[in-house]
Amino acid sequence: MLQAILNISDLAASSPTVEGPAVSIGGSHIHPFLHANLESILVRGAGQWFFVARERLRDDDQARSSIKVLSQVPPDRFHQLYQECVDWPLDFILVEVACIGGRLRVRAGQLGSLPVYFCVSERSRSVVLSWDFADFLHESRSPDVEVLAHHLTMKASYSVRQPCIGVNLLTAGAKLYVDANDTQFEYGPREPSRSSRGLMENVDATEEFGRILRDVIFLRPPGVGGSAVELSGGMDSACVAMALADDPGSITCGGILVDDESSPAQRARRSQVLSILNCRDISIDMQDHLPRMNLDLDPEHPLPLPSEYYLEAFEALWNAFRADGCETVWSGIGGDELCVCYAGEDEEAAFPLLQCFDAAIEQAEGLLTRRGLEAARSSFLFVAPAGAVPSTTLLANLCQARPLASRGLWPVNPLGDPRLVRFSAELPLEYRSNKQILRQYLHLRTNLKLFPQNYEKETFELILPAAIANQSAGLASQLQSCALADFGLVSHRAVIALLHQVAATREFSATSALASFLWAERFARQLC
Numbered sequence: 001m002l003q004a005i006l007n008i009s010d011l012a013a014s015s016p017t018v019e020g021p022a023v024s025i026g027g028s029h030i031h032p033f034l035h036a037n038l039e040s041i042l043v044r045g046a047g048q049w050f051f052v053a054r055e056r057l058r059d060d061d062q063a064r065s066s067i068k069v070l071s072q073v074p075p076d077r078f079h080q081l082y083q084e085c086v087d088w089p090l091d092f093i094l095v096e097v098a099c100i101g102g103r104l105r106v107r108a109g110q111l112g113s114l115p116v117y118f119c120v121s122e123r124s125r126s127v128v129l130s131w132d133f134a135d136f137l138h139e140s141r142s143p144d145v146e147v148l149a150h151h152l153t154m155k156a157s158y159s160v161r162q163p164c165i166g167v168n169l170l171t172a173g174a175k176l177y178v179d180a181n182d183t184q185f186e187y188g189p190r191e192p193s194r195s196s197r198g199l200m201e202n203v204d205a206t207e208e209f210g211r212i213l214r215d216v217i218f219l220r221p222p223g224v225g226g227s228a229v230e231l232s233g234g235m236d237s238a239c240v241a242m243a244l245a246d247d248p249g250s251i252t253c254g255g256i257l258v259d260d261e262s263s264p265a266q267r268a269r270r271s272q273v274l275s276i277l278n279c280r281d282i283s284i285d286m287q288d289h290l291p292r293m294n295l296d297l298d299p300e301h302p303l304p305l306p307s308e309y310y311l312e313a314f315e316a317l318w319n320a321f322r323a324d325g326c327e328t329v330w331s332g333i334g335g336d337e338l339c340v341c342y343a344g345e346d347e348e349a350a351f352p353l354l355q356c357f358d359a360a361i362e363q364a365e366g367l368l369t370r371r372g373l374e375a376a377r378s379s380f381l382f383v384a385p386a387g388a389v390p391s392t393t394l395l396a397n398l399c400q401a402r403p404l405a406s407r408g409l410w411p412v413n414p415l416g417d418p419r420l421v422r423f424s425a426e427l428p429l430e431y432r433s434n435k436q437i438l439r440q441y442l443h444l445r446t447n448l449k450l451f452p453q454n455y456e457k458e459t460f461e462l463i464l465p466a467a468i469a470n471q472s473a474g475l476a477s478q479l480q481s482c483a484l485a486d487f488g489l490v491s492h493r494a495v496i497a498l499l500h501q502v503a504a505t506r507e508f509s510a511t512s513a514l515a516s517f518l519w520a521e522r523f524a525r526q527l528c
Helices: 008-013 076-084 145-152 205-218 235-244 265-278 309-322 355-363 372-377 393-407 418-425 429-446 463-470 471-476 492-505 508-525
Strands: 002-007 017-019 022-025 028-034 037-047 048-055 068-070 092-098 103-108 117-121 125-131 169-172 177-178 183-185 227-230 251-257 280-283 326-331 409-414
Touching: 002 251, 008 103, 022 145, 028 092, 028 280, 037 076, 068 227, 076 092, 103 117, 117 177, 145 309, 145 372, 145 508, 177 326, 205 235, 205 326, 205 429, 205 492, 235 251, 235 265, 235 326, 235 429, 251 265, 251 309, 280 309, 309 393, 393 409, 393 471, 393 492, 418 429, 463 471, 463 492, 471 492
Parallel strands: 037 068, 227 251, 227 326, 251 280, 326 409
Antiparallel strands: 002 028, 002 125, 017 022, 022 028, 037 048, 048 092, 092 103, 103 177, 117 125, 117 169, 177 183
């Protein structure tokens, strides 16, 4: 939500001033992400100040392009304003400075909408903050082989620790402390273990789900900058689209359509939802935007390790949204996490692809050297604790937030809101199993049975195998040089064998293992 360079010596010697869309503190500066959905406030008190960039609330109907400044704020009022920021119900990032000694604290909100990375220089005692990971790749970086090894074995984790040494992630709810002598990082509070507690008496689960979803959406200003919703043809995005229909203002729907056996059913479901919404629609044909299997990225367009697998198609959709005048993109990210099963419940229903996933992990581990396996099987001690938003939802946000923001689009994922997560966690299994609560909500809103119990889901499952097979000769040529093999993590021979296997069989578990490798290899080449 911001980009900044903060020198501890400046914080002790200079007062913050607003210069256009930025805050200057001597040779330091803060540039908030400028968007109609966001507001920026600088609050100055006696010997201390704080700056916050946060999502605007609905009752604030005035979008501001400039930074609001409150000066000479008395201590009681300063504390009140600060606490208001900490308790903010939407996303935020808060920079707090105590001038004496130049002490800095940075806090992140819970939602992880546009996560901020940070790097602390021990020599100069300066802090770099940025939502754009590319800002940290202008100089040579050493890989964190343990993080890369965990990724290679498909154990992606939401963590402060990132795959290049020195660059870290300010995870949801986290705090970073820096002064002239010390640096400390503190994860956000751990959520209590979730379990089904049943419904309160006289509470209708479907109506309550709809009420909370509506409240989450209506916290934000109506129709800010034009709204777009990613409408894939699945239940998650359909629920978000139907809830958005209550909000005044125009909505643009858009989806990526897959040309395979599920396509007719997907298109039919989308058409039914679209006819109810009566909104503009943008459809992107996946076949026109297949993944480009190029391991040597353009230096001008680097990518972080957690990145959308089907970025080319999503970029086409997001570009179309932007051309249509939209500035806010709503998605169904988080829907799967609302309907998980807990210990002692029907785990087979919760994880129908578990056996396939185990096979993919076995294939992935077959790529690793002895050193790589030791790194992958080590205890990963820096994984963020279970917070208000599930880590898989936060990881999905992380994959899409940067390319959205680079287009001036603000991401909103209402199904990942902590209020909806907590409510769904307490539902009996019958509502969570097979996403029954979402199905009932859509039936309530549309009076149509859009999603039968065993409906044919839209899937991108066949896309990557075909893309890899069609581009296997080019990949084999590029892999004559392999950065991960040079790091001692993978066997070059095993990688080439798996590439040939995927090209010949297009088998899903082998493709999953190879895709994890390819994305890690692509990232590692940026560090060389």
